[in-house]
Amino acid sequence: MKRKRQLAILNLIEKEDISTQEELSKRLTELGFNVTQATVSRDIKELKLLKVPSGIKGTKYGFSGDSLAKNGSSPHKFNVIMSQAVLNCDYANNMVIVKTMQGMAQGVAFVIDSLNDKSIMGSIAGDDTIFIVTKTEELAMALCDVIKNL
Secondary structure, eight states: OHHHHHHHHHHHHHHSOOOSHHHHHHHHHHTTOOOOHHHHHHHHHHTTOEEEEETTTEEEEEOTTHHHHHTTOOHHHHHHHHHHHEEEEEEETTEEEEEESTTOHHHHHHHHHTTOOTTEEEEEEOSSEEEEEESSHHHHHHHHHHHHHO
């Protein structure tokens, strides 16, 4: 039952912008799963879901390692790269600037690009700085929050 529920969660977050545990619980109930908030919380933790920028609601649940896993990497490597390489993240209007340790911007930019977030219009990485353009200031703020929380 747990495996089916977690697969349902992955399918839901892939197809829908779900931004709260309450929304996820409601959708799972509609699909026939009897869940509590604690169950959903544990599933989110076990699946290593993160809040990622969303063009509709600001942020949504996403699985950061999805495209990285296809390239032979893992969500754990994603978290290690971000936690060890990113020094600061800030935004102005719809632009995000990520400061990294020297020589790490390309790797961090790869991770950010691997999110396949439709709110990111493009990114450019130098040696220790990444410049990202989002569609709106709200999405820039949400992306910055996600990066800082990693």
